[in-house]
Amino acid sequence: MTDLAWLVPALPLAGALLLVVFGTRIGEPRAGWLATLATASSFVVTFLVYLDLLGMPSEERLHVVRLFSWIPVGSLQVDLAFLADPLSITMALFVTGIGSLIHLYAIGYMHGDPKFSKFFLYLNLFVFSMLALVLGENLLVTFLGWEGVGACSYFLISFWHTRESAAVAGKKAFVTNRIGDWGVMTAMFVAFSAVGSVSYKTINEAAHEGSMSQTAISAIAILLFVGACGKSAQLPLYFWLPDAMEGPTPVSALIHAATMVTAGVFLMTRVGPVLAASYGWVPDTIAVVGAATALFAATIAVAQHDIKRVLAYSTVSQLGFMFLSIGSGAYVAAIFHMVTHAFFKALLFLGSGSVIHGMHHEQDMRKMGALRATMPVTALTFIIGWLAIAGVPPFAGFWSKDEILLYVYADNRLLYAVGMVTALLTAYYMTRQVILVFFGKARWHDASSEHGAHGDFTPHESPRVMLVPLVVLAALSGVGGFIQLPFSKDLHFLEHWLAPAVEESERSINGTWAYDNKYVLLGVAVIVAVAGIALSVAVYGKRRLPAVEPKLLENAWFYDASVAKVVGGPGAAAFRGVAAFDARVVDGAVNGAGAMARGLGGIVRRAQTGFVRAYAALIAFGAIALLAWFVWRGWLA
Amino acid sequence: MPAPTTLSYLVVAALLFAIGAFGVMARRNPLIMFMCIELMLNAVNLSFVALARELTDIGGQSIVFFVLVVAAAEVVVGLGIIVSVMRNRSSLTADDLAELKG
Numbered sequence: 001m002t003d004l005a006w007l008v009p010a011l012p013l014a015g016a017l018l019l020v021v022f023g024t025r026i027g028e029p030r031a032g033w034l035a036t037l038a039t040a041s042s043f044v045v046t047f048l049v050y051l052d053l054l055g056m057p058s059e060e061r062l063h064v065v066r067l068f069s070w071i072p073v074g075s076l077q078v079d080l081a082f083l084a085d086p087l088s089i090t091m092a093l094f095v096t097g098i099g100s101l102i103h104l105y106a107i108g109y110m111h112g113d114p115k116f117s118k119f120f121l122y123l124n125l126f127v128f129s130m131l132a133l134v135l136g137e138n139l140l141v142t143f144l145g146w147e148g149v150g151a152c153s154y155f156l157i158s159f160w161h162t163r164e165s166a167a168v169a170g171k172k173a174f175v176t177n178r179i180g181d182w183g184v185m186t187a188m189f190v191a192f193s194a195v196g197s198v199s200y201k202t203i204n205e206a207a208h209e210g211s212m213s214q215t216a217i218s219a220i221a222i223l224l225f226v227g228a229c230g231k232s233a234q235l236p237l238y239f240w241l242p243d244a245m246e247g248p249t250p251v252s253a254l255i256h257a258a259t260m261v262t263a264g265v266f267l268m269t270r271v272g273p274v275l276a277a278s279y280g281w282v283p284d285t286i287a288v289v290g291a292a293t294a295l296f297a298a299t300i301a302v303a304q305h306d307i308k309r310v311l312a313y314s315t316v317s318q319l320g321f322m323f324l325s326i327g328s329g330a331y332v333a334a335i336f337h338m339v340t341h342a343f344f345k346a347l348l349f350l351g352s353g354s355v356i357h358g359m360h361h362e363q364d365m366r367k368m369g370a371l372r373a374t375m376p377v378t379a380l381t382f383i384i385g386w387l388a389i390a391g392v393p394p395f396a397g398f399w400s401k402d403e404i405l406l407y408v409y410a411d412n413r414l415l416y417a418v419g420m421v422t423a424l425l426t427a428y429y430m431t432r433q434v435i436l437v438f439f440g441k442a443r444w445h446d447a448s449s450e451h452g453a454h455g456d457f458t459p460h461e462s463p464r465v466m467l468v469p470l471v472v473l474a475a476l477s478g479v480g481g482f483i484q485l486p487f488s489k490d491l492h493f494l495e496h497w498l499a500p501a502v503e504e505s506e507r508s509i510n511g512t513w514a515y516d517n518k519y520v521l522l523g524v525a526v527i528v529a530v531a532g533i534a535l536s537v538a539v540y541g542k543r544r545l546p547a548v549e550p551k552l553l554e555n556a557w558f559y560d561a562s563v564a565k566v567v568g569g570p571g572a573a574a575f576r577g578v579a580a581f582d583a584r585v586v587d588g589a590v591n592g593a594g595a596m597a598r599g600l601g602g603i604v605r606r607a608q609t610g611f612v613r614a615y616a617a618l619i620a621f622g623a624i625a626l627l628a629w630f631v632w633r634g635w636l637a
Numbered sequence: 638m639p640a641p642t643t644l645s646y647l648v649v650a651a652l653l654f655a656i657g658a659f660g661v662m663a664r665r666n667p668l669i670m671f672m673c674i675e676l677m678l679n680a681v682n683l684s685f686v687a688l689a690r691e692l693t694d695i696g697g698q699s700i701v702f703f704v705l706v707v708a709a710a711e712v713v714v715g716l717g718i719i720v721s722v723m724r725n726r727s728s729l730t731a732d733d734l735a736e737l738k739g
Contacts, residue, residue, distance in 0.1 A: 610738025612731045613670075616661045 001052040002063040004045060005084040008092055009131035011042040016124040023117035031117035032107035035124045039103050042127070043096035050089050054497075061086055061500045064137055071140070075196055081137035083200065087501035090335060090494075091134035091266055094342050098258050099127045101469035105350050106250035108466035109357060119159060123254070126152035130259050134266060139188045139198040142267070146184060146231070149260045150177045156255060157247040169243040176240040180230015184267075187223035190216060204273040208504050218278035224271060225286055228264025232319045235293045239560045241316055245308040249353030252308060257315050257349050258342040265322040265338055269331045272505025276329070287327025287411070291418040294320030296557070298425035302432070303553035306363050307352045310433050313556075314389065315345055317422060321404055324419060329507025330407030332484070332495045337404055339494075340396035340480045344388035347473035351382035354466055355437060358459040359444065365433065370442040374459045377467050379438045381474035386434045388477040390427040391529035399481030402525050406486070407507070409521060410514040420528055427532025435540040486518055646687035653680035665730035667719050671712075678708050 015038025023031050053061045063084040071078040082088075103123060110119050129148025136142035151174075158170030188198050194216040195206045203220070206212040228234070233241035244256045255261070268275065268286070275283055294317045301313035318341050325334035356363055358375050372379035388395035391402070401423060409416040444459065461467075485491035509515045539545045555561065653676055660673030682701045689697025723729055 608738055610735030612734065613662055613665070616658075620658055620662065 001048045002084050003065055005049050005065045005082050005135065006067055007045045008042050009128050009135060011045065012038050012124045012127040012131065014038060016121055016128060019117055019121035019124060023121055028116040029107050031120050035120035036100060036103040036107065038124055039096055039127050040100040043100050046089060046092045046096050049084055050093060053084065053086065053089060058500050076192065078138060078140050078198060080141060082135040083137040085501050086498045087269060088135050090498065092131055094339055095127065095130050095134065095259050098342055098346050099254060101472055102250050102254040102346065105466050105469040108463045109250055109353055110248065122152055122155045126255060133263055138200060139191065143184055143188065146263065147181065149263065150174065153255050153260060156251040157244045159247055166246040169246040173240040173244050176237055177230045179237060180227040183223045183226025187220045187227065190219050190223065200270055204271065207274040207277040214279060217274055218282050221275050221278040221282045224267055228267055232261050232264030233316050234289055234320065234323060235296060238293060238297065238316050239563060242309055242312040245312050249349060249356060253346045253349035253353065257345040261315065261319055262338045265326065265334055268326045269335060269502065272331050272502055276505040283327045283329065287324050287415055290320045290323025290327055291415045294324060294422040295418050298422045300553055300556045301429045302425060303549035305365055307355060307365050307437060308363060310429060311348055311352060314426065317426065318345065321401065321419065324408055324415060325404040328407045328411035330404060331502045331506050332498055333400065333403040333407055335498060336484050336494050337400035340400040343473055343480045344385045344397055344477040347381060347385040347470065347477050348389065350470055350473065351378055351385060354378040354462040354470065357462050365436040367443055368437045369440045371459055372438040375461045377461060378470065381470040382438065383434060384474040384477055386430050390430050390533060391423055391525060393526060394481065396477050396480035399484060402522055403484065403486065405525060406514055406518055406521055407509060410509040410512040423525065424528050424532040427529045428536045431533045431536030432540050439541065643687050643691040647684055650680045650684040653683065665732055667729065667731050670731060671715055671719065675708065678704060
């Protein structure tokens with residue numbers, strides 16, 4: 001079965017191709033069902049591969065499926081090959097699994113959209129690219145998927161492209177991601193010049209055995225991290241993600257919460273041995289950037305009013321946690337948090353989509369409230385998602401966040417404190433959101449005049465096709481944490497499963513103070529989560545404390561605005577300068593060469609009179625001249 | 638009258654060649670120019686044969702056969718072009734055919 005791993009990306013690709021040809025013909029809702037079927041069957045194949053790998057002894061669980069030689073150029077040999085190992089299959093499982101649920105949900109959410117089939121075409125293409133990214137055996141196949149998900153993200157953010165803000169947001173995401181892509185490409189060049197291959201196996205082995213210089217190793221690591229910063233929305237390149245919420249909500253859930261934005265974390269884990277062998281400041285940088293992003297985004301989320309923007313900043317913050325984990329050498333914890341985050345964040349996004357759907361496209365939380373009565377299923381599932389992200393045991397987020405913080409504590413206590421503050425803020429702003437949306441007084445009656453056509457406006461519960469994914473994801477958010485329980489080594493299921501893929505890079509914390517006192521840290525985590533929730537209830541539920549939502553935080557520390565100012569002012573001037581240099585100097589040289597050849601030709605062509613007798617005369621005189629020259633030479637000799 | 642020597646053949650050949658070359662340059666009728674080119678070719682043929690005899694080398698005579706064959710082929714193509722051009726235009730001199738001038 002592992003030999004059929006290539007079917008995993010091939011099925012969504014086939015779905016996308018079928019939709020290209022027949023999409024508009026089969027129309028709604030069959031296009032949606034076709035896309036869902038393609039992704040779901042890909043999930044089934046992934047699951048079979050998973051069972052197959054599970055049946056093998058752990059050291060044999062690295063299976064390469066070579067399809068054909070893709071780029072054979074001299075010493076650069078790149079195969080189109082897929083790597084089925086515990087890491088890639090874990091990623092593929094939740095990409096296809098959550099992807100199928102979101103496809104199903106989108107059938108309900110995109111109901112009545114004029115571009116219904118095109119939406120599913122893009123979704124399927126996205127799933128294909130994402131699977132190519134995670135299953136790639138070498139950097140180039142991953143890069144193919146990497147660019148593919150970037151393009152699909154662009155298509156889907158600007159899906160409602162007639163809306164100015166959506167078109168701009170799509171462009172912003174694409175351009176920002178290009179900066180990261182530069183890092184990945186340059187890392188590939190460095191890897192090729194250092195070891196003559198872009199295969200993960202070769203690079204990781206060279207790094208592990210030290211047959212590559214440490215400078216080259218560090219260069220690869222830091223350049224790939226630049227790419228990861230772009231794709232996974234870390235400081236300083238995070239600002240495209242909140243704007244990406246302009247896309248339809250299923251897109252936000254699938255691409256900008258659960259799967260694509262975790263690609264950077266995945267890439268870092270894949271090249272773990274490279275990170276482990278690089279200079280000490282490389283993992284430290286990653287940890288600091290992750291912690292800074294986590295805290296920074298959490299502070300912003302506190303003061304947002306758009307229901308999806310809160311979740312967007314929360315995603316940036318949680319991704320920061322994952323990078324903090326990577327930087328601290330805790331790869332299993334990072335993947336663990338990635339999986340649980342995919343469950344509860346997809347759930348929260350789909351829940352917010354359900355709210356938006358029920359509220360007739362109202363996204364401002366100040367105009368919501370008391371929705372638990374009219375939308376019971378959405379409310380209940382959303383609350384489970386909230387408990388999971390806030391870090392309340394026994395929900396999924398608690399276990400994974402705690403695992404990360406345990407490793408961080410062993411690595412650096414200052415960063416641990418930053419992580420704890422972030423966890424407090426996370427519990428606080430998520431509670432705020434739940435209270436504003438589902439509890440308190442209904443504030444949507446005031447807005448009824450704006451919804452003229454609807455007359456007496458009441459929010460309604462979403463159709464069943466949208467609720468089923470919510471319930472499934474809520475169940476997963478409830479029990480997802482049990483794949484890695486901290487209590488005993490036997491309960492580290494995820495760690496045992498991932499071992500062959502990460503054992504070379506994973507840091508051991510056995511014997512540290514943190515490990516011996518992990519129950520103390522667990523207790524602290526629970527207290528912090530409960531404190532955050534209690535604080536938020538006091539502010540937004542009981543109204544005992546004033547709400548602190550300064551303009552500075554609402555505008556995201558004016559970071560985005562400052563970047564826009566720099567890029568729009570001096571940046572644009574510099575770009576114009578470069579363009580002018582290109583037009584005058586570079587193009588001038590090229591055009592000058594052409595003009596010179598033309599000018600010379602214009603002079604010389606006059607010799608071609610077109611009179612055949614003139615040519616004959618020239619030949620004759622030429623012959624005579626040659627003859628004279630020979631005679632003269634013979635005479636001299 | 639003394640028997641003709643190789644030199645006299647070469648002199649005749651040179652004269653024929655010069656007449657032909659002069660004709661190509663001086664006349665405007667393409668047909669006449671064509672005939673002059675044939676004259677030049679045959680002047681060369683004559684010198685080939687004369688020198689082959691002088692040097693007792695069969696190579697010179699065999700070259701002549703090649704020249705004859707190629708000239709025949711050239712006549713076919715050249716005459717074909719000239720005849721079809723003449724059909725399309727009423728009067729014709731070589732100087733009228735200057736479409737390809739630079």
